[in-house]
Amino acid sequence: MAYTLNVCHLYGDLMNTYGDLGNILVLNYLAEKMGVELTSEVISLDQAFDPDKYDIIVFGGGQDFEQSIVSKDIQTKKAGLTDFIEDNGSVVAICGGYQLLGHYYIGANGEKLLGIGALDHYTDKQKDHRFIGNVVIENEETGEQYHGFENHQGITFLGKGERPLGKVLEGHGNNGQDKTEGAIYKNVYCTYFHGPILARNNQIAKHVLINALKRKYPDADISKQEQLKVTETF
Amino acid sequence: MSLKSSIATAAGKSSYWFLHTFLKGGSSFPGKITKKIDPNILQNLARNYDVIVITGTNGKTLTTALTVQVLKEKYENILTNPTGSNMEQGIITTFLHAPRTKNKRPLAVLEVDEANVIMVTKYIKPKAFVFTNIFRDQMDRYGEIYTTYQKILNGVALAPNATIIANGDAPIFHSKQLPNPMIYYGFANQPEGDIKATPNTDGVLCPQCQHILHYRYISYSNLGKYFCPNCGYQRPELNFALNKIVELTPKSSKFEIDGEPIKIEIGGVYNIYNALAAYTVGRFMGVTPAQTQQAFHQGKSIFGRQEEIDVDGKKVTLILVKNPVGLNQVIDMISTDKDPFTFIGLLNANYADGIDTSWIWDGDFERLPKMNIKQFITGGERYKDITYRLQVAGVDPAKHLVEPDLDKVVEMIPNAPTEKVYILATYTAMLHLRKVFATKGFIKGGLD
Numbered sequence: 001m002a003y004t005l006n007v008c009h010l011y012g013d014l015m016n017t018y019g020d021l022g023n024i025l026v027l028n029y030l031a032e033k034m035g036v037e038l039t040s041e042v043i044s045l046d047q048a049f050d051p052d053k054y055d056i057i058v059f060g061g062g063q064d065f066e067q068s069i070v071s072k073d074i075q076t077k078k079a080g081l082t083d084f085i086e087d088n089g090s091v092v093a094i095c096g097g098y099q100l101l102g103h104y105y106i107g108a109n110g111e112k113l114l115g116i117g118a119l120d121h122y123t124d125k126q127k128d129h130r131f132i133g134n135v136v137i138e139n140e141e142t143g144e145q146y147h148g149f150e151n152h153q154g155i156t157f158l159g160k161g162e163r164p165l166g167k168v169l170e171g172h173g174n175n176g177q178d179k180t181e182g183a184i185y186k187n188v189y190c191t192y193f194h195g196p197i198l199a200r201n202n203q204i205a206k207h208v209l210i211n212a213l214k215r216k217y218p219d220a221d222i223s224k225q226e227q228l229k230v231t232e233t234f
Numbered sequence: 235m236s237l238k239s240s241i242a243t244a245a246g247k248s249s250y251w252f253l254h255t256f257l258k259g260g261s262s263f264p265g266k267i268t269k270k271i272d273p274n275i276l277q278n279l280a281r282n283y284d285v286i287v288i289t290g291t292n293g294k295t296l297t298t299a300l301t302v303q304v305l306k307e308k309y310e311n312i313l314t315n316p317t318g319s320n321m322e323q324g325i326i327t328t329f330l331h332a333p334r335t336k337n338k339r340p341l342a343v344l345e346v347d348e349a350n351v352i353m354v355t356k357y358i359k360p361k362a363f364v365f366t367n368i369f370r371d372q373m374d375r376y377g378e379i380y381t382t383y384q385k386i387l388n389g390v391a392l393a394p395n396a397t398i399i400a401n402g403d404a405p406i407f408h409s410k411q412l413p414n415p416m417i418y419y420g421f422a423n424q425p426e427g428d429i430k431a432t433p434n435t436d437g438v439l440c441p442q443c444q445h446i447l448h449y450r451y452i453s454y455s456n457l458g459k460y461f462c463p464n465c466g467y468q469r470p471e472l473n474f475a476l477n478k479i480v481e482l483t484p485k486s487s488k489f490e491i492d493g494e495p496i497k498i499e500i501g502g503v504y505n506i507y508n509a510l511a512a513y514t515v516g517r518f519m520g521v522t523p524a525q526t527q528q529a530f531h532q533g534k535s536i537f538g539r540q541e542e543i544d545v546d547g548k549k550v551t552l553i554l555v556k557n558p559v560g561l562n563q564v565i566d567m568i569s570t571d572k573d574p575f576t577f578i579g580l581l582n583a584n585y586a587d588g589i590d591t592s593w594i595w596d597g598d599f600e601r602l603p604k605m606n607i608k609q610f611i612t613g614g615e616r617y618k619d620i621t622y623r624l625q626v627a628g629v630d631p632a633k634h635l636v637e638p639d640l641d642k643v644v645e646m647i648p649n650a651p652t653e654k655v656y657i658l659a660t661y662t663a664m665l666h667l668r669k670v671f672a673t674k675g676f677i678k679g680g681l682d
Contacts, residue, residue: 012433013446017370019558021434022595022626029626042433045446063378063436069444133589149590195592199622233622 003036003220005212008054011062011070012042015096018151020060022196023092026205027056034209034225045069049077051084055212060195061095064108071113074100078116085118090212091188092204094197095152098183098190099123105154119185120159129153135173135193137166137181145169146201147234148193156192158183165191187211202230242272243279243330264330265323276322276357279329283313283342285358286515289351289386290366290401292560293508294320296500296536297366298345300512303533305343307516307525311335313342320345322353348382351389359393362518363414364511365400365407369455369559370436379406379437390414399514401507402472403457409441419514421458421507422475423489424451431456434558434596442467454503454566455559474514476506482570484551494523499534502567504560545676546648550655552671554664556588558596561658565598568656574606575654578647580613580640580663581620587660591619599627608651610634613643614663644670 009024024040031038040058043049062070074081081101085091091101099105100115105123107113115123132151139146146166155175158164164174165182173181174192182191189204191197198205206228213222268275288298295317302314315328325344332340346354348368354360365386368379383406390398394414400407402418429449431438436455438447440462447467452458461468480488484501491513498509509530516526543550555561568575583591602610602624610629612621617638624634637643640663647655659667671677 009433013430013435013438016434016596017436018590019434019592019595022592022623025595025600025626045444063380065378065380066439069439149592151590194590196595199595199626200619231622233618 003034003213003217003225005031005036005038005055005209005216006053007038007040007056007058008049009040009042010049010057010059010097011044011066011074012058012060013044014066014070015060015062017061017063017095018195019199020058020094020195023058023060023094023198023205026196026198026202027058027209030202030205030228030230031209034213034228036209036213036225045073049080049084051080051087051089054084055090055216056208057081057084057089057091057093059091059093059097059101061097067096067100068107068113070096071100071105071107071115074116075114078118081116082118085186085188088187088211088215090208090215091190092198092208093188093190094195095154095192098192099154099156101188101190102156102159119183119188119190120162121156121183121190122159123154123156126153126155131172131176131192133171135171135181136169137164137171137173138169139166140164142203144201144203146193146197146204148191148197148200150192151194152192156183161185165189187215200234202233206230236272236278238272239275239278242268242270242275263323263327265326268326268330269323274357276326276329276354279326279332280342280358282339283329283358284339285342285344285354285360286362286364287344287346287351287354287360287396288364288366288511289346289348290364291348291369291382293366293504293511294345296505297364297508297511298343299536300509300530300533301364301515302343303536304512304516304521304526304529305341305519307529308519308521309337309341311337311340313340315344317345320347321350325350325354349385351386352392353389355389355392360396362397362399362515363390363393364515365398365404366508366511367401367404367457368406368437370557383407383409387412397518399511399518401457401511402470403453403459403507405441405447405456405460405469406437408467408470416470417473417514417518418470419474419510420469420472420476421451421453421510422472422477423479424453426450426459440465440467453507454563457507474510474517476510479503479506482567484567484571491523494527496527496530498530501570502563504563541677543671543676545644545655545671547653548647548650548655549653550647550657552657552659552664552667555597555658555660558593561594561597564658565601569601569605571606571654571656573654574608574652575656576609576611576650576652577602577605577607578611578613578643578655578657578659579620579624580643580657580659580667581616582614582660582663582666583616584662587662591616594620594623597623599623599629603628603630608633611637611643611646613637613640614660640666641670643667644674
């Protein structure tokens with residue numbers, strides 16, 4: 001059986017600051033090994049998001065200015081994105097992308113900028129301080145360890161139905177207070193890990209692909225795909 | 235000159251003499267002393283000079299050197315600052331040890347760090363500014379292209395009569411209305427279409443209406459003939475344009491500016507932009523195209539930054555990479571080599587390298603498998619990251635060796651299957667290699 005998965009690279013031309021494109025490249029690389037054909041297309045300003053067209057959304061982080069523009073435009077896609085998430089669509093959201101799936105974040109000049117509230121977190125801002133450095137976390141459900149690099153001024157607090165992507169073993173995570181980093185809600189993975197989180201953590205990439213396959217092909221036997229061995233790349 | 239300035243100058247000059255004679259070096263310390271004694275010292279030192287300030291995130295150093303070379307065709311005793319002395323105190327020091335000149339209006343060509351433009355324009359009203367480009371630099375030193383440009387403009391605001399000579403292909407340089415006279419240079423060498431930049435390009439929003447910019451053609455990154463289909467914002471008319479690229483090799487570029495043939499002894503399209511900037515300053519200052527050609531020909535040694543190192547019979551080119559735009563330019567440059575070669579990629583993540591290695595995923599390594607590369611070697615402290623990057627790019631594992639230890643990488647060079655070897659290395663990896671090459675006698679001295 002030929003499997004295909006379609007990726008929406010949400011605002012890929014604006015939210016791309018730290019090697020975020022690597023996630024698309026790695027999904028494609030692993031999909032190929034699974035015998036899955038992956039397509040990817042950028043959906044950006046003034047373009048409609050059709051939830052029925054896609055199996056995976058990759059939503060990266062951007063600079064303050066770009067993110068403020070996206071904050072306005074994404075309101076027009078709010079219904080489609082929320083439906084996609086509620087319908088168990090797979091999402092990887094990073095930094096700014098993570099913040100915009102929540103209720104709001106605080107912009108460069110202290111202004112409150114809206115997210116779409118599809119997830120129940122919100123983001124405040126540290127005063128004149130950023131969390132910068134390497135991070136190690138542990139997914140408390142699977143025991144997997146994830147490695148990354150964080151660089152953020154925003155501090156995010158999780159809400160209803162969300163659990164952290166992992167418990168912070170090293171670094172700061174969501175807010176430097178509650179030892180959480182990132183968020184998982186249904187098939188949505190959020191993180192402050194910079195850019196190519198999937199390149200450094202192949203296990204997450206695998207979960208994303210498997211979740212998407214299960215959703216699209218509920219009756220297919222994908223045990224072969226599930227057995228794919230992933231390499232340690234960090 | 236006031237008594238205060240005289241004392242300050244004397245103190246600065248003697249400290250410069252002392253540092254150079256006894257301590258070998260110290261290019262900003264004399265400036266520091268002088269500035270302490272007389273805060274307005276720069277105004278006094280530079281008051282007779284015509285000053286050209288060159289700024290931007292990439293290409294400042296070479297553009298400055300080339301501009302000096304071009305202007306030498308017409309002007310004598312041009313003052314310029316050495317590499318790395320591009321902040322306020324280094325510039326004061328430069329003026330402090332300027333040789334005496336009989337010129338009534340001697341010329342100074344200064345490379346100035348973006349944030350330091352205002353420190354200079356507080357005291358000096360330049361004749362011209364040159365804006366090379368604004369790309370994001372090392373990723374973990376947080377800065378945005380818009381704030382960087384604003385820093386430059388804060389400085390320019392104090393010199394509203396200075397002519398701005400700007401890269402017209404960079405959308406950001408046309409985004410603010412300025413009172414200054416403008417001269418634009420750029421590329422006009424490709425057939426026109428309607429394209430967008432690749433998804434991992436920075437700075438593609440229309441500065442007027444915040445829609446995504448389109449391009450008639452792109453030279454690299456977000457540089458090109460841009461236009462906004464939504465509001466009509468577009469690249470300004472170019473005053474000086476490159477209209478043909480004749481031949482590119484890793485070591486030289488032949489092209490035509492306004493129909494005049496030019497050759498420079500260095501590869502890379504980004505260096506053509508630097509040459510075009512220097513050419514434009516030359517024209518602005520009355521240097522003829524023929525004189526510029528002559529200047530580039532005579533100034534060959536200026537391009538000597540990418541020397542070829544003989545390592546036991548292998549021709550090794552060691553190139554510093556630090557951000558995606560630069561990396562992609564290097565990948566583009568090595569793609570012009572007609573001979574087969576060996577590719578070595580070395581990734582460290584110390585502070586000077588940038589501690590976040592995410593940027594390698596914005597590099598266009600996918601082009602490597604299409605080149606005539608016989609062997610790949612990856613190494614350095616973060617060898618796992620760079621090795622996986624090449625794997626994902628489709629590099630054949632049968633041709634790919636991995637060696638974390640940089641000393642051992644050097645030992646592998648004589649066994650490379652090709653005569654030519656390109657090494658792309660981050661800063662501390664490059665220093666390490668240069669040290670080893672120096673110890674083994676392949677190059678003189680370990681450090682630049």
